[in-house]
Each structure stands twice: as structure tokens, then as C-alpha cells.
Amino acid sequence: MLxxxxxxxxxxxKAVRxxxxxxxxxxxxxxAQDFAKKFEDFGAEWVHIVDLDGAFCGKPSNLSVIEEIKKSCKIKIQLGGGIRDEATIQTYVEMGIDRLVLGSVAMRDPDFTQAMAQKYPIAVGIDARDGKVATEGWVHTxxxxxxxxAEEFSHTAIQALICTDISRDGALSGINIDFTLQIAQASQCFCIASGGFRDEGDLARLKERFEEAHIRGxxxxxRAYYEGKIDLGAVLQRFV
Incomplete structure (x- = not known):
């Protein structure tokens, strides 16, 4: 299953790319609320939300919108962007967010991240440019x-690891599958590929490679959805 x-x-x-x-x-x-509802109607179990403003400034910046999505939809929310301390984690957990993504703080303080994963539903976002980790909204590499x-989080309580090839993000150039597999094998975590998704061919190739390597992810x-490159409802029926 993918x-x-x-x-x-x-x-x-607003929802942007x-x-x-x-x-x-x-x-x-x-x-953003309308898109969350559409994804729920399509049959998606999860929506991945990134508070871009929060990622750049280091603190939550779209709380009211996120809270409205949570109240109006039953879809599970995986949320990242500007989550860098336990107080922010607690705020979102109390709001009912289902999984929180730590990025910049995970690179700076893996021990803190692992401690948070013992208490809360935590994923780690590893965003890379030319194989090196980028932080603070991808400003610093x-x-x-x-x-x-990724190896730091092997055999920990982390629920998932999200790996993004920044050079492909939003470019519709195809998922970097080799990079995704390297991260998955290093971490031994449930691994979520991100950056550059293009079409159903990406899904088929990623599913095949994951199965060959016995990786869950x-x-x-x-952007492929927003630009009409993929029928998300049909894809959800075929690939999940």
C-alpha cells in the first residue's frame, strides 16, 4: 500500500504552491478549507498541511485557518511549519491535529525531537538541497x-519521516525516488516522498520500488493536483 x-x-x-x-x-x-473538504470527499485519509509563514518566521502563523479545517473536516491532518518547541506542539495537539512535523528543530536538536516523539504524534521532515539539510523555511543549507x-531517527518513536528534494519541489519534474529510498533505508521509518510529484507514473514507479525494497511509505x-495533472479521486481509489 502506498x-x-x-x-x-x-x-x-490561502492555499498556495x-x-x-x-x-x-x-x-x-x-x-484552504475548500481544498481540505475536497480531499476528504475524494476519500483521502490524510491531508499534509504546511504553514509556510510559520516555517519562515519560526512560529505558528495560520492558526485560525488550521483550526477551521480541523473543525469542519474529519480528514486527518499532518502539519508542519514553524513547530520548534513543546508549547507549540501542545497547542496543536490540544487543537486535535493528528501528526506534527518537526523540521528545523529536528536537525538542530535530534534528542529533543526524539523526546517529543515519546509524548506526541511526531514526524520528521528532512528537506535537502544537493543532499544537504536545509532549514528555516529552506533559507539556510x-x-x-x-x-x-535520517540515521539519527532509526529505531525511535518517530511515526514517519518526510523527505523532500527541494530542487524538485513544485517543479513537476518527478519524485527523486533514489533519494527517498536512501532516506527510508537509513531511517527504517515509514517514509513519505515529497518534492516534484508529476503524474501517475510517479506513483507506479514509487510503489514498485518501495515493494522491491520492502519499505512502507x-x-x-x-502542484500536480492543483494544475490538473492528475485525477486525485481516481488515483486514491487505485493506489491505496
Whole structure:
């Protein structure tokens, strides 16, 4: 089974998509609440939401919109962006968010991240540019390799690991499957591929490669849906 996570990136309360993580490239698609409802109606179990404003400023910036989605939809929410301390985690848990994604703080403090995973439903987001981890809304790229960071979370309580190839994000250039497999094998976690999803061919190739490697995982679908490149409802019926 390949779990599909339709995505909503939030900027100023609206659903947008970026090109390779550049905020200036944001294209507005409309109401985040409307898209969450559509994904639920399509039969998606999860929606992957990123608070882009929060990722850049380091604190929650779209709380009211996220809370409205949670109240109006039954779909499970996987949420990231600006979650860097336990107080923020608690705020979202109390709101009923089903899984929280730690990114920048996971790179800076893996021990804190593992401790949070013992108490809360935590995923780790590893965002990489040329194989190196990028943080603070992808503004800063350091010298830590994505694979070595993934190894830090092997045999921990982390629920999932989301690996994004920034060079492909929003570009409709195809999932970097080799990178995804490297992260999955290093972490031994449920691994969610992100960045560049293009079409149903990506789903078929990713599913085949996951099965060959005996890996459990999923994929995030963003721009391909918003630009009409894929029939998400039909795909959810065939691939889940």
C-alpha cells in the first residue's frame, strides 16, 4: 500500500504552491478549507498541511485557518511549519491535529525531537538541497547530510519521516525516488516522498520500488493536483 497525502501549503491563510521553496514564486489557488473538504470527499485519509509563514518566521502563523479545517473536516491532518518547541506542539495537539512535523528543530536538536516523539504524534521532515539539510523555511543549507540525519531517527518513536528534494519541489519534474529510498533505508521509518510529484507514473514507479525494497511509505501530491495533472479521486481509489 502506498499512502497518498494531498498537500495544502498555507500563506496568508490561502492555499498556495511554491516553486523550489521560493516564497516569491507563490501561486494562490484559493481557500484552504475548500481544498481540505475536497480531499476528504475524494476519500483521502490524510491531508499534509504546511504553514509556510510559520516555517519562515519560526512560529505558528495560520492558526485560525488550521483550526477551521480541523473543525469542519474529519480528514486527518499532518502539519508542519514553524513547530520548534513543546508549547507549540501542545497547542496543536490540544487543537486535535493528528501528526506534527518537526523540521528545523529536528536537525538542530535530534534528542529533543526524539523526546517529543515519546509524548506526541511526531514526524520528521528532512528537506535537502544537493543532499544537504536545509532549514528555516529552506533559507539556510548547512553541511549535514540528509542521510546522516535520517540515521539519527532509526529505531525511535518517530511515526514517519518526510523527505523532500527541494530542487524538485513544485517543479513537476518527478519524485527523486533514489533519494527517498536512501532516506527510508537509513531511517527504517515509514517514509513519505515529497518534492516534484508529476503524474501517475510517479506513483507506479514509487510503489514498485518501495515493494522491491520492502519499505512502507507514502507520497505527497501538491502542484500536480492543483494544475490538473492528475485525477486525485481516481488515483486514491487505485493506489491505496
Amino acid at each position: 499512502q497518498i497525502f494531498p498537500a495544502i501549503d498555507l500563506k496568508d491563510g 511554491l516553486y523550489k521553496g521560493e516564497m516569491a514564486s507563490a501561486k494562490i489557488y484559493g481557500s 548547512g553541511e549535514v547530510s540528509a542521510v546522516s540525519l 507514502g507520497v505527497i501530491i501538491g
